[in-house]
Amino acid sequence: MMQVFSETQVEEHYKMSDAIRDIEQAFGHLEDIQQAQRTVIPTGEGAKAMLYMPCVDLKQQLGTIKITSITPDNPKSGKPTTQAQIVITSLDNGEHKAIIDGSYLTRLRTGALSGIATQYMSKAEAHILGMIGTGGMAYEQFLGNMEVRPIDTVILYNRTTEKAKTFKQRILKDYPNLEVKVTEDVSELVKQSDIINCQTPSTEPVFKAGDVQPGTHINGIGSYQPSMKEIDYNIFPKADWVVVDDLEGVKDESGELIEANDEGVFTFEEIDDELKTLSLNKQTRKNDEAITVFKCVGAAYFDLAVAVGAYQKLNQE
Structure with missing residues (x-):
C-alpha cells in the first residue's frame, strides 16, 4: 500500500541536520546512484515551468522522481510559488512505496547544500x-x-x-x-x-x-x-x-x-x-x-x- 506523507509530517520529523547528514552520506556512494538530467518545460512567462527529476540508488534499491511546478504569480492568491511531490519506488519489485510532499524537502536540501558549502568554504x-x-x-x-x-x-x-x-x-x-x-x-x-x-x-x-x-x-x-x-x-x-x-x-x-x-x-x-x-x-x-x-x-x-x-x-x- 502506498504511503502518503504531507509537508507537515515531513517538517515535523526531518530536520536540517538530517538533510546535511544524508546528502554527505550520498556523496560517499555516488557510484551506486544514477540520475538523468532534469527536464524543464517552460509553461508561461518568466520562471513559470514544470520540472521532472529522476534518480535511482542501486545500493538501497530505491528510485525517486520529483515533479515540481513553479508558478511565480501564486503568492497573489495565497499559494506557494513552488510545489513538489516526490514518488519513491522499490527497485526490487517496482512497487511505488510512497508519495512525499517535496516542497519542504526541496527547500531543505537546497539549504543543506548551502550549509555544507558554508561549513567547508567560509x-x-x-x-x-x-x-x-x-x-x-x-x-x-x-x-x-x-x-x-x-x-x-x-x-x-x-x-x-x-x-x-x-x-x-x-x-x-x-x-x-x-x-x-x-x-x-x-x-x-x-x-x-x-x-x-x-x-x-x-x-x-x-x-x-x-x-x-x-x-x-x-x-x-x-x-x-x-x-x-x-x-x-x-x-x-x-x-x-x-x-x-x-x-x-x-x-x-x-x-x-x-x-x-x-x-x-x-x-x-x-x-x-x-x-x-x-x-x-x-x-x-x-x-x-x-x-x-x-x-x-x-x-x-x-x-x-x-x-x-x-x-x-x-x-x-
Missing part, C-alpha cells in the same frame, strides 16, 4: 549572514547557515522591503537572541557580511562584485535557468575558490557561469571543485582573506538523498 568564525531575497527558499537557507556557523547577526534585503520585514519577524520568533536588520542598500549588506546568501530568480546581478570584501563566502542558489543571473559574474575571477553542486548541471543551467564562460571572463574549466569533493576530503579554506563562491542549480540525487532519508525516518517513528 571562515570558521563567520558570524554575519547577509541574505539577498526573502522568498520561499530563504528560511531553509538561513537554517543551513545557522547549522554550521556561529551566526549572531543577519542582514536582510528584498526588492520589496515589507517582505524582508515579515521575514525578520519569522526569524526572531524562532531565534529571539539574533540581531536581525533589514536594509534597502544591497551594497551595505555585501560589505558587512561574512557570508552572502542569494536566493532570487533575478535575470540580472543582485550585487556588485566590487563590493565583496576579502574573506567573504557567497552561496548562489536562486538562478537555475540560463536566463537567470543573480550573481555578478565578475566575482568568479576574483574568487580563490569556485565550487559548484553539479558540474554538468551548471553548464546547462547556471546563467552566470554560462555567460561568464561565453564572454571569456571565467571558463567552466576554471571551476575548482564540486561540493562532493570538499565533503569527501574534508577540504576547508586555507586563507581567511580569500573570496569563495558556491553555485548551486540542484540535481536529482540530492532530492533522492533527502526523500529516502525522510521516508526511512518517518517509518521508524
Whole structure:
C-alpha cells in the first residue's frame, strides 16, 4: 500500500541536520546512484515551468522522481510559488512505496547544500549572514547557515522591503537572541557580511562584485535557468575558490557561469571543485582573506538523498 506523507509530517520529523547528514552520506556512494538530467518545460512567462527529476540508488534499491511546478504569480492568491511531490519506488519489485510532499524537502536540501558549502568554504568564525531575497527558499537557507556557523547577526534585503520585514519577524520568533536588520542598500549588506546568501530568480546581478570584501563566502542558489543571473559574474575571477553542486548541471543551467564562460571572463574549466569533493576530503579554506563562491542549480540525487532519508525516518517513528 502506498504511503502518503504531507509537508507537515515531513517538517515535523526531518530536520536540517538530517538533510546535511544524508546528502554527505550520498556523496560517499555516488557510484551506486544514477540520475538523468532534469527536464524543464517552460509553461508561461518568466520562471513559470514544470520540472521532472529522476534518480535511482542501486545500493538501497530505491528510485525517486520529483515533479515540481513553479508558478511565480501564486503568492497573489495565497499559494506557494513552488510545489513538489516526490514518488519513491522499490527497485526490487517496482512497487511505488510512497508519495512525499517535496516542497519542504526541496527547500531543505537546497539549504543543506548551502550549509555544507558554508561549513567547508567560509571562515570558521563567520558570524554575519547577509541574505539577498526573502522568498520561499530563504528560511531553509538561513537554517543551513545557522547549522554550521556561529551566526549572531543577519542582514536582510528584498526588492520589496515589507517582505524582508515579515521575514525578520519569522526569524526572531524562532531565534529571539539574533540581531536581525533589514536594509534597502544591497551594497551595505555585501560589505558587512561574512557570508552572502542569494536566493532570487533575478535575470540580472543582485550585487556588485566590487563590493565583496576579502574573506567573504557567497552561496548562489536562486538562478537555475540560463536566463537567470543573480550573481555578478565578475566575482568568479576574483574568487580563490569556485565550487559548484553539479558540474554538468551548471553548464546547462547556471546563467552566470554560462555567460561568464561565453564572454571569456571565467571558463567552466576554471571551476575548482564540486561540493562532493570538499565533503569527501574534508577540504576547508586555507586563507581567511580569500573570496569563495558556491553555485548551486540542484540535481536529482540530492532530492533522492533527502526523500529516502525522510521516508526511512518517518517509518521508524
